[in-house]
Amino acid sequence: MKLAAELAHYPAARPLNADQVVEYHAARLLLLLHVCGSKGQIHGLTKLAKLDFFVRYPAFFERAAKELDMSLVAGTPVNDSAMVRHHYGPWDPRYYQVLAYLEGRELITVEKEKSAFVFALTNAGVAAAKQLAAAAAYSDIVLHMKNVKAAFGSKSGDWLKKLVYSVFDDEVAKLSRGQVIR
Incomplete structure (x- = not known):
């Protein structure tokens, strides 16, 4: 992955997509x-990854919401990078670098905090985040994130992991570690 500041030296003819830029994932x-x-905090890397999964895979979010008899509709599909199957379900190996x-x-x-990491926004x-949320370019993803929070924001990472494995057996649970989730 590249920092936006490094792109000044990136060859103009070489293809580049947002997925390769750290700031894209950071936003x-x-x-x-x-x-x-x-309150700007997420408790646990598992919960962060599963919420991110439902943000990045709106069709999977809609299926999971239906499975739980929730009438939430998936947001506009985000042209985002794929996640891979890991020990605890969907994962992005870039998390460590971006965090x-x-x-x-x-x-x-x-x-x-105990056995979990707590990720919290500073002032x-x-x-x-408020500046990003107010930008028109992020309006679709923010709207979708609000639905994800309404459905799963109060759930634990472990609960979300079990939901993913039970609802998406073929798409996630049966994949080998490192395989891309489609």
């Missing part, structure tokens, strides 16, 4: 904490 995670979190990027810029804090992170 989504800031919004996830702001919109789907509780460190956000923490290094003092937009989030990461603290250990600067809240300001940045």
Whole structure:
């Protein structure tokens, strides 16, 4: 992945997509904490990854909501990067780099609480997330995130993991670790 500042030296003829840019993923995670979190916090990497999964895969979100008899409709599909099957379900190997990027810029804090990490927006992170949320370019994803929060924001990471494995047996649970979720 590249930082936006490094792109000045990127060859003009070489293809580049947003998926390769750290700030693209950082913006989504800031919004996830702001919109789907509780007071700008998400408890646990598993919960963060599963909420992100439902944001990035709107059709899977709609199926899971129907499975639970919720009448929430999926948002506009986001042209986002795919996740892979990992130990605890959907995962993005870039999380560590992107979360460190956000923490290094003092937009989030990461603290250990018992056996889980707590990801929380700082004051600067809240300001940045509010600015992103107000931008027209993010209106669709913010609306979809509000639905994801309404459905699953109060659930634990473990509960969400079990939901993903039970509802998406063929699409996620039966995949080998590292396989891309389609």
